[in-house]
Amino acid sequence: MEKWSPECIAENLRRIEYAIGEACAKAGRRREEVTLVGVTKTVEPERVNAAIAAGLTHIGENYVQELLAKKPQLHLDGVSLELIGHLQTNKVKTVLSQVDRIQSVDSLRLAAAVSKAAQNSGTTARVLVEVNIGEEQSKTGLPREQLTELLYAMSEMPAVSVEGLMCIPPFYEKIDERRKVFSEMYQLFLDIKGKKMDNIDMNVLSMGMSADFAEAILEGSTMIRVGTALFGARDYSK
Ligand SMILES: *Cc1c(COP(=O)(O)O)cnc(C)c1O
DSSP: OOOOOHHHHHHHHHHHHHHHHHHHHHHTOOGGGOEEEEEOTTOOHHHHHHHHHTTOOEEEESOHHHHHHHGGGSOOTTOEEEEOSOOOGGGHHHHHTTOSEEEEEOSHHHHHHHHHHHHHTTOOEEEEEEEOTTOOTTSOSBOGGGHHHHHHHHTTOTTEEEEEEEEOOOOOSSHHHHHHHHHHHHHHHHHHHHHOOTTEEEEEEEOOOTTTHHHHHHTTOSEEEESHHHHOSOOTTO
16 A cells, blocks of 8 residues: 555645645635535545545545445544536435535436435435536536536426536646636636526536646636545555
8 A cells, every 4th residue: 555644645735725825816816715625536534534634624526336435434524525426317316415515417317316316305405517618528527508408407406506517627738728628617607607597506616636726726716626636646456
């Protein structure tokens, strides 16, 4: 196993905090406008807990199975647990009561399943809609031309509260190309916000990862999802 220590994770968190502060200052934004989500896929509960002890307040998991297995060991008091990975309709019922927010709603079918499950359990599901902003075939997320239509449908769903948008843009080598995609996403976010749909809030724009969160903040991100920079390279061998 790769060596780690709580001090090392705390130091990584401090470094990320510093970079967030710098990006906010450069963008003329307040630090409180940006939420840091620590991405914990493949990361053991002990390491996740070390990050929480060091001040991390939001956790993002990709896989329902892994999330359920790790959750009992996590110190989640006051911490928001979020699903950021692709969600299959048949897993909705299982995961809904286990997370604080689902960031990856990307189809009408999935949205309807989430609404139904929430309604059956007497809750309201907090969700983001994931947009395939790079229009990549291989990626999850809704094509942007379908976004308005999905949101209008979701605005009629009684047990879903749409809080914003999420995206995983294509990986471009050039940072300027990444910024351009982030800026397109921000524009889309503003356009939707301007439509003032019932039951649809546009308060959260979840974009930016370890390699590009500073650029995402410069382009209007309100939520960055950071794994590698916090926990080190992922070990998929286990
Ligand atoms: C893995 C993952 C991240 C974090 O990526 P890093 O490059 O390790 O920071 C963010 N968002 C999603 C949806 C992910 O799957």
